Amino acid sequence: MWAFGRVSGFISLALFTASVLLGILNRSGRPLMVLPRFSISLLHRNIALLATVFLGLHVGSLLLDSFAKLKPVDVVVPFLGSFQPFWQGLGTVALDLVLAVVVTGLLRHRIGQRTFKAVHWLTYGVWPVAMAHALGNGTDVSSGWFLLLAAASAVALAAALLWRLSPTFLETSAARQGNHP
């Protein structure tokens, strides 16, 4: 259970990283090489859902693990855990936020764009929280491959964020700034 819990945690984090990158790419309105825009949109969703499934496996298996000593309340209320309450609490915070994002994502047509987008902005908060939880709570921080994965993800996300904030982010930004193509 311990090993399974750790591996599912990594997979979940990696998938969330991919989902955030695809979300940003989707937002720019650009297709990616051979992938049309609607495929990116679908990939973004499906990878996010897959990541959430692995997140469920991660938490579920550690609930059953005797070493992690997770109590059911730790799954929803942060900072109560017995093992590293702060770092573990960050994991709980991330879980709660992800659930909010996924539920509002799936009910998008029901709740409207405004509410959906307001909650969806949380994703930019979720990622660093989840990464901090992995680094602070995990027992693999000392191993090189994990640090490498973490650093690569952080660099990719930082680059994507800078691109997101740059004035030429939108596919149509040239035309909209008055320069006709």
Add this chain to the structure above:
Amino acid sequence: MTAILHIDWTSCDGRGLCTELLPGVLDRDDWGYPVARGKSGRERTDIPLRDADREAAQEAVSLCPKLALSLQERMEPARESRKPGR
């Protein structure tokens, strides 16, 4: 019964997902916004669809990142009360 694809211009941000899913129905202008092919006036906002395009239109409605699209079933082609946004 005709299916009508309604574009809410106050929501649309010209992201072009719909123009990919309905290439035969929608063209894209320089700003990225969808333009109904061969249509003018109100029919650029409430676009009558051929039955063959209905499924793709449904997909576009659920994938539009701005929730700007909706499908309506109409006896007559379009309603009088709505004006085109642009």
